[in-house]
Amino acid sequence: MFKRTAVLVVSCGALLTACGTDADPRLENEEIISNLIEAGYPADSIMVVEGAVYVERDAQVSLEASREMLQRGEGSAEQYRTNNLVDTTIVKKICINPTSAFNTYSRLSQGLDLAIQNYNSLGLSFVMARGPTTGCNANITAQATSGAGGSAGFPSGGRPYGTITIGTGLQSYSVDANEHMITHELGHTIGFRHTDFFNAASCGGNEGSAGVGAILIPGTPTSDPSSLMNSCFRATATGEFSQYDIVALNYLY
Known part of the structure; x- marks a missing residue:
């Protein structure tokens, strides 16, 4: 971020x-x-x-x-996500392929493994795997950049966004913070917006409702301070989904 x-x-x-x-x-x-x-x-x-x-x-x-x-029109029930999602009728295995530069940072590398585990532990309609490997229906490159933030993009054509970029400054943070950042950016690649889009208090700003992706998923609150998809992370981040993150992921996938 x-x-x-x-x-x-x-x-x-x-x-x-x-x-x-x-x-x-x-x-x-x-x-x-x-x-x-x-x-x-x-x-x-x-x-x-x-x-x-x-x-x-x-x-x-x-x-x-x-x-x-x-x-696409507004969906039937969707909270903090774009109108673009991964089409799980064609994407069953998403492979995340770290660059050689990414792999030189031990905590970024560990964070990637833990982020993949976060998604796979939920039994979703797709699995993630660390590449290089076989059987991939979609690929995401994990690349390194300067700073201590991250960026990604939204899905298109029914497939996840093809790149996450993670700051090498995170090497000086905990493994949990790296897990948090990478899990968060992978969340964007499969269509999730920031949970606090309506009031990005964690970053001191307001992103606005944007008119899309603001319909509440049944069983989730209108705000979730513990959400891993909030705009900014704290150094004390655990890297784990909140209970409502899990509800949202299970609802959509």
Whole structure:
């Protein structure tokens, strides 16, 4: 998750100056931002960092994913997730493949194993596996970057987002903190928004309801201070799902 000082918040009005299907990344970003705003995301929750478009500080949105958000109506029961989910009729095994650089950081590596275990322990309609391995219906690259945050993106085409990026500064945090960060970013890749999207108190800001993904899942509260999918993490994080995170995951998957 990006820290506030690590991102450039861009005025969307200045970006929405053209439209088209040119391969120019700037034009693609303009369409992504336009689609996000049309889907209901507040302009101040959208940012451009190093040529990529993010919402909610750490969720990268591709052009395909932004178009899918406009194609689907509001779901029947969905809390803190985007309109885009993984299609488990085609994706049964998701493989997370760490880069060689990622593997040089022992706590990032341990955190990845524990994050995978978090999801697999729930008996969901898909399994996760650490790659390289066989039988993968979808692949996610786990790569390292500077800092102590993380980023990912939302699903598109029925498959999870293909990359999570984790800060090497987490090597100085506990294994539990690394587990928390990686589990959180994997949550974005399968379609989860921040639990505190309506009032990101853990990061001192408000992301807004965005008009999508704000319908309460039966059995979950309107807020959950213990949720692993809250905007920011504490150094004392346990890396474990809250009871309501588990309810939400079991409901959707």
